[in-house]
Amino acid sequence: MHLGSDGDHALRWVPTAGDGTGVVAEGMIRTMSSELGDFLRSRRAALTPASTGIRTYGTARRVPGLRREEVAQLAGVSVNYYTRIEQGESHQMSDSVLDSLAGALRLDEAERLHLVRLARPAAVPRRPAGPEKVRDSVLALADSATDQAVIVVGRRTDLLGANRLGFALLGLHPSERPNMARQMFLSPTMRDLVVEWEREAHNTVAYLRNASSDAHDDPLLAELVGDLSIRSAEFARIWATHPVAECLHSLREWDHPLVGRLTLNEESLRLPDDPGQRIIFNGAAPGSPSAERLRLLSSLVTAPDEP
Numbered sequence: 222m223h224l225g226s227d228g229d230h231a232l233r234w235v236p237t238a239g240d241g242t243g244v245v246a247e248g249m250i251r252t253m254s255s256e257l258g259d260f261l262r263s264r265r266a267a268l269t270p271a272s273t274g275i276r277t278y279g280t281a282r283r284v285p286g287l288r289r290e291e292v293a294q295l296a297g298v299s300v301n302y303y304t305r306i307e308q309g310e311s312h313q314m315s316d317s318v319l320d321s322l323a324g325a326l327r328l329d330e331a332e333r334l335h336l337v338r339l340a341r342p343a344a345v346p347r348r349p350a351g352p353e354k355v356r357d358s359v360l361a362l363a364d365s366a367t368d369q370a371v372i373v374v375g376r377r378t379d380l381l382g383a384n385r386l387g388f389a390l391l392g393l394h395p396s397e398r399p400n401m402a403r404q405m406f407l408s409p410t411m412r413d414l415v416v417e418w419e420r421e422a423h424n425t426v427a428y429l430r431n432a433s434s435d436a437h438d439d440p441l442l443a444e445l446v447g448d449l450s451i452r453s454a455e456f457a458r459i460w461a462t463h464p465v466a467e468c469l470h471s472l473r474e475w476d477h478p479l480v481g482r483l484t485l486n487e488e489s490l491r492l493p494d495d496p497g498q499r500i501i502f503n504g505a506a507p508g509s510p511s512a513e514r515l516r517l518l519s520s521l522v523t524a525p526d527e528p
Contacts, residue, residue: 256434257339258307263463264326265292273327295325314340331431335465338434352441355381359492359500363387369504370485370515376432376497377442378402378425386515389522390475390483390503402429402445406453416474416482426459427466432497434465473503479521480514 266286270277275291282288287295293303298318306314306322314322319340323333353375363371363384370390372383378401380393388395392410404411405418405425415421429446436442449456468489475483485503492498505511 255309256437257336258309260336260339260463260465261292261307261322261326264328264332265289268327273325292322292325296321298322331467332465335431335434338437342434342437353377353379353381353495353498355498356495359495359498363500366502366504367519368512368515369502371500371502373498373500374401376436377439377445378429381498385522386519387503389479389518390477392478400445401425402449406449406456414475414477416476421473422455423459423464424466424468424471426456427464428468430460430463430465431467436497477514477518480518482511483514484509484511485515 266284268287270287270291273287273291273295275287275295289304289307290300293300296303296318298321319337323336328336355373359373360382363373363382366384367386370384370386372387372391373381375381380398380401383391383393383395385395388397392414393399402425405415405422412418429442433442433446446460450460470489471487473485473487475485477483483505485505487501487503489499489501492500505515
């Protein structure tokens with residue numbers, strides 16, 4: 222089976238040839254041009270004439286956001302040309318046109334990069350499709366940060382490793398290697414653990430949207446998106462809005478069952494030799510109650526090689 226798309230861009234199951242065990246997502250069965258059109262429509266729907274300086278002269282509007290002709294006006298291109306882009310009929314956009322569209326739609330840096338990847342999928346390097354492996358030196362770096370909870374995740378949000386505090390923060394045994402996106406949407410424990418669950422869920426989808434344009438031919442990533450779209454209505458709802466973000470740093474609130482409320486600074490560093498992999502450090506401000514609770518958590522957990 223594979224995932225199709227209804228008019229409102231919700232994902233649905235449709236039959237396909239084969240053994241039926243594979244799952245592919247919207248971005249894998251539809252052309253990248255269609256993905257580009259969906260992304261552009263989602264962004265112009267999020268804007269208002271007032272926010273972009275477009276005069277409406279009090280006329281009634283039948284659609285939310287900007288009309289195609291208004292985006293074309295802001296970007297300095299013809300309405301016919303912009304319409305062809307949204308409909309997937311234009312495949313040769315210059316740098317200047319991409320810059321103009323990004324400016325007209327008020328895209329941030331992550332969204333601009335996403336736009337370029339969708340417009341020029343052939344320029345995106347192919348990634349290995351199999352399971353990811355993490356280097357021993359990266360795990361040693363995580364273990365050396367004894368006062369921080371450190372985790373290592375792959376481009377599909379698989380947990381590749383962590384230090385003792387990292388596993389403890391997530392409530393996981395050191396032998397467990399779950400997919401963190403599945404944990405976020407399908408595990409009731411995560412809803413209790415993450416204080417601002419809706420925001421963090423949105424960030425997770427935004428990261429996967431970004432990853433999907435960077436590895437649009439990755440069947441395992443497509444399977445993950447398809448599975449979550451079927452099993453979580455909340456994931457499908459957020460996915461349909463086309464959020465895009467790198468999510469490299471944040472202030473995250475945790476409600477841990479062993480030590481209570483933790484306010485932790487999260488810093489995510491890309492591993493340049495392993496595209497898509499990140500090592501994420503979660504630390505508390507020195508002298509804060511959260512720092513004390515993090516130390517308490519460390520004292521409560523037992524290292525894997527200890528009795």
